[in-house]
Amino acid sequence: xxxxxxxxxxxxxxxxxxxxxxxxxxxxxxxxxxxxxxxxxxxxxxxxxxxxxxxxxxxxxxxxxxxxxxxxxxxxxxxxxxxxxxxxxxxxxxxxxxxxxxxxxxxxxxxxxxxxxxxxxxxxxxxxxxxxxxxxxxxxxxxxxxxxxxxxxxxxxxxxxxxxxxxxxxxxxxxxxxxxxxxxxxxxxxxxxxxxxxxxxxxxxxxxxxxxxxxxxxxxxxxxxxxxxxxxxxxxxxxxxxxxxxxxxxxxxxxxxxxxxxxxxxxxxxxxxxxxxxxxxxxxxxxxxxxxxxxxxxxxxxxxxxxxxxxxxxxxxxxxxxxxxxxxxxxxxxxxxxxxxxxxxxxxxxxxxxxxxxxxxxxxxxxxxxxxxxxxxxxxxxxxxxxxxxxxxxxxxxxxxxx
Amino acid sequence: xxxxxxxxxxxxxxxxxxxxxxxxxxxxxxxxxxxxxxxxxxxxxxxxxxxxxxxxxxxxxxxxxxxxxxxxxxxxxxxxxxxxxxxxxxxxxxxxxxxxxxxxxxxxxxxxxxxxxxxxxxxxxxxxxxxxxxxxxxxxxxxxxxxxxxxxxxxxxxxxxxxxxxxxxxxxxxxxxxxxxxxxxxxxxxxxxxxxxxxxxxxxxxxxxxxxxxxxxxxxxxxxxxxxxxxxxxxxxxxxxxxxxxxxxxxxxxxxxxxxxxxxxxxxxxxxxxxxxxxxxxxxxxxxxxxxxxxxxxxxxxxxxxxxxxxxxxxxxxxxxxxxxxxxxxxxxxxxxxxxxxxxxxxxxxxxxxxxxxxxxxxxxxxxxxxxxxxxxxxxxxxxxxxxxxxxxxxxxxxxxxx
Numbered sequence: 001x002x003x004x005x006x007x008x009x010x011x012x013x014x015x016x017x018x019x020x021x022x023x024x025x026x027x028x029x030x031x032x033x034x035x036x037x038x039x040x041x042x043x044x045x046x047x048x049x050x051x052x053x054x055x056x057x058x059x060x061x062x063x064x065x066x067x068x069x070x071x072x073x074x075x076x077x078x079x080x081x082x083x084x085x086x087x088x089x090x091x092x093x094x095x096x097x098x099x100x101x102x103x104x105x106x107x108x109x110x111x112x113x114x115x116x117x118x119x120x121x122x123x124x125x126x127x128x129x130x131x132x133x134x135x136x137x138x139x140x141x142x143x144x145x146x147x148x149x150x151x152x153x154x155x156x157x158x159x160x161x162x163x164x165x166x167x168x169x170x171x172x173x174x175x176x177x178x179x180x181x182x183x184x185x186x187x188x189x190x191x192x193x194x195x196x197x198x199x200x201x202x203x204x205x206x207x208x209x210x211x212x213x214x215x216x217x218x219x220x221x222x223x224x225x226x227x228x229x230x231x232x233x234x235x236x237x238x239x240x241x242x243x244x245x246x247x248x249x250x251x252x253x254x255x256x257x258x259x260x261x262x263x264x265x266x267x268x269x270x271x272x273x274x275x276x277x278x279x280x281x282x283x284x285x286x287x288x289x290x291x292x293x294x295x296x297x298x299x300x301x302x303x304x305x306x307x308x309x310x311x312x313x314x315x316x317x318x319x320x321x322x323x324x325x326x327x328x329x330x331x332x333x334x335x336x337x338x339x340x341x342x343x344x345x346x347x348x349x350x351x352x353x354x355x356x357x358x359x360x361x362x363x364x365x366x367x368x369x370x371x372x373x374x375x376x377x378x379x380x381x382x383x384x385x386x387x388x389x390x391x392x393x394x395x396x397x398x399x400x401x402x403x
Numbered sequence: 404x405x406x407x408x409x410x411x412x413x414x415x416x417x418x419x420x421x422x423x424x425x426x427x428x429x430x431x432x433x434x435x436x437x438x439x440x441x442x443x444x445x446x447x448x449x450x451x452x453x454x455x456x457x458x459x460x461x462x463x464x465x466x467x468x469x470x471x472x473x474x475x476x477x478x479x480x481x482x483x484x485x486x487x488x489x490x491x492x493x494x495x496x497x498x499x500x501x502x503x504x505x506x507x508x509x510x511x512x513x514x515x516x517x518x519x520x521x522x523x524x525x526x527x528x529x530x531x532x533x534x535x536x537x538x539x540x541x542x543x544x545x546x547x548x549x550x551x552x553x554x555x556x557x558x559x560x561x562x563x564x565x566x567x568x569x570x571x572x573x574x575x576x577x578x579x580x581x582x583x584x585x586x587x588x589x590x591x592x593x594x595x596x597x598x599x600x601x602x603x604x605x606x607x608x609x610x611x612x613x614x615x616x617x618x619x620x621x622x623x624x625x626x627x628x629x630x631x632x633x634x635x636x637x638x639x640x641x642x643x644x645x646x647x648x649x650x651x652x653x654x655x656x657x658x659x660x661x662x663x664x665x666x667x668x669x670x671x672x673x674x675x676x677x678x679x680x681x682x683x684x685x686x687x688x689x690x691x692x693x694x695x696x697x698x699x700x701x702x703x704x705x706x707x708x709x710x711x712x713x714x715x716x717x718x719x720x721x722x723x724x725x726x727x728x729x730x731x732x733x734x735x736x737x738x739x740x741x742x743x744x745x746x747x748x749x750x751x752x753x754x755x756x757x758x759x760x761x762x763x764x765x766x767x768x769x770x771x772x773x774x775x776x777x778x779x780x781x782x783x784x785x786x787x788x789x790x791x792x793x794x795x796x797x798x799x800x801x802x803x804x805x806x
Binding site for chain 1 (some may be wrong): 405421452455456458459460463466467468471472474477478480481482484485486488490495496498500501522544546547575608769
């Protein structure tokens with residue numbers, strides 16, 4: 001069996017943890033498996049490197065920033081191979097050049113384009129554990145790139161796809177994917193299996209276990225992803241196409257405190273108004289999540305939408321620039337104090353009344369709904385941020401605990 | 404003009420020094436030159452990385468050690484380019500892969516085999532300052548290698564050769580090459596010019612300004628090397644084939660406190676004895692410097708030689724292993740308390756009496772000579788370590804001060 005195992009920065013933060021990871025990998029190796037390990041930078045290394053850069057320049061060139069932070073993973077992989085060698089098992093570290101991991105040239109946020117598997121296969125054939133730098137790549141001119149947030153997960157899943165691995169294990173500090181964040185909802189249950197689509201909705205919603213790009217890649221190439229803890233040997237959660245249908249209609253409740261709501265009141269009710277508004281924002285790279293349009297007073301219309309709170313000021317500035325031309329309206333309102341609570345579940349499609357049940361839960365808890373958005377396997381509502389945890393517990397109780 | 408400028412670790416140890424180097428390079432760039440910069444790792448970075456490795460494993464695999472320490476220079480070059488960008492000048496950092504700097508596979512002590520200059524030329528043509536990692540390379544399988552002590556000097560000179568640079572400036576914390584270490588001999592004079600051969604003898608002798616491999620490479624490819632200070636704008640010392648003949652017969656006095664003397668007493672006087680002795684040592688990678696053979700008592704002979712003090716114990720162990728077979732002798736003596744003092748000068752060849760003058764200087768100072776070794780442009784003597792500084796001053800007075 002060929003297994004790709006990915007460990008995050010906290011799993012390799014010091015000598016003891018490095019040895020812990022080394023031992024886990026060696027266990028798999030000694031059972032006769034081919035083992036490929038993907039590592040992030042140790043502990044806070046990446047942040048420390050970024051701080052060094054910021055000390056030199058407030059706005060360092062992104063190419064050089066990638067060149068700098070890429071050393072973090074190279075430190076992890078070489079130390080890991082030293083630990084494995086010390087434990088008597090041959091291991092070889094490979095960075096993005098050596099693999100090679102090809103990406104686009106979008107520094108600090110590159111996308112993987114292809115992976116050469118020849119070197120890795122040769123090293124596996126020589127019965128070595130292959131330890132690869134996560135998070136980084138090289139573009140077609142051999143410049144160093146990094147993949148942005150959750151990049152190491154993506155590296156691991158992409159490697160598993162390229163190598164046709166039997167599974168890709170993502171090690172974190174939790175036991176797997178839960179029906180809700182156990183720190184907020186104590187009754188949250190660990191899921192044994194979950195579909196890519198459900199995981200994708202949860203990842204996007206800020207469940208924080210797996211990055212959505214890695215899940216997308218897993219879905220695209222059919223990579224079986226296992227989310228499990230680096231601190232124990234529990235089975236974890238398997239993410240795959242045909243997850244066992246469970247009794248539960250929904251597989252998870254998630255909360256995202258990042259969004260802010262912008263309301264544009266009193267727009268002229270004529271064709272192209274919505275297009276112009278969102279086109280302006282798109283031109284500035286501002287992603288909009290939930291959109292709601294309603295009829296306003298006196299033949300006008302109102303459009304509300306959410307953006308990440310760190311994009312709010314930029315969005316407002318863009319809109320203000322067009323206030324007198326293509327975006328004539330009465331008022332622009334902002335509410336930064338909102339949170340998005342969502343339920344996700346493949347079972348939802350065939351179950352009527354999920355939305356009603358969710359709204360009932362919120363009503364019983366006395367929580368007001370500000371916006372609603374639905375997809376085939378997800379329902380999201382916008383509420384006041386302060387009720388976020390309470391809302392999650394109420395919804396979780398209604399759907400999962402009572403099952 | 405195309406200039407290669409090399410700065411050591413202390414020259415880039417912190418933000419202020421990085422900006423100091425950036426400004427010096429930008430000055431050259433703004434004067435219309437093509438500027439290639441070679442950097443070592445910042446301050447104590449390399450030692451810190453090695454300490455990390457030693458914490459994981461007492462004897463880490465050399466391949467992984469190179470993979471680890473190579474990040475040091477990558478940090479320097481990326482931060483340097485950020486500083487240059489902040490100062491408004493376009494710069495691009497390149498590591499050993501990106502250049503590419505090809506080497507042998509001798510991890511921790513690799514030798515450069517060839518350098519691709521295409522990428523560097525393209526970046527220079529785009530009017531960028533090109534900042535390159537010193538000390539490191541890649542072997543033919545794309546493994547990371549390092550060049551061993553003084554590696555960044557070698558990188559710089561090799562790059563200057565590959566790019567047919569007009570000169571290669573090596574920046575240090577001294578003004579140039581002196582006739583003796585100014586800390587020991589206060590009257591030491593700075594040389595304006597020196598030949599490769601003289602520099603080579605001085606470098607090998609531990610004058611410590613330039614590493615001998617870089618001087619060898621400079622001589623081989625005719626690279627004009629300039630040794631100068633990163634702290635001031637003094638002219639420095641030019642190392643080239645036909646250095647101006649000076650009045651001085653000798654160009655420098657150097658002292659090396661590293662050697663230890665081993666004396667093998669009472670060897671059988673028969674053919675092959677010396678061969679066998681030094682062959683055993685060579686097989687263990689132990690370099691021997693001065694060798695002296697003399698006639699012993701009763702038809703035996705004595706052989707004395709020097710090795711680096713950190714190789715003494717290994718040399719003794721090797722010899723002890725053969726004591727009853729190919730190395731039958733009465734006694735093996737060790738003297739760890741010796742130093743080698745040398746005078747170097749191309750003018751020596753045509754000047755009779757240099758040796759006599761040197762021995763006179765030592766005699767006047769009451770210093771006993773233990774061994775003597777000569778080459779065309781060098782005379783070395785072994786003396787008690789405690790007289791080292793005194794010997795240097797005496798010789799320097801005799802040859803240089805009185806000129």
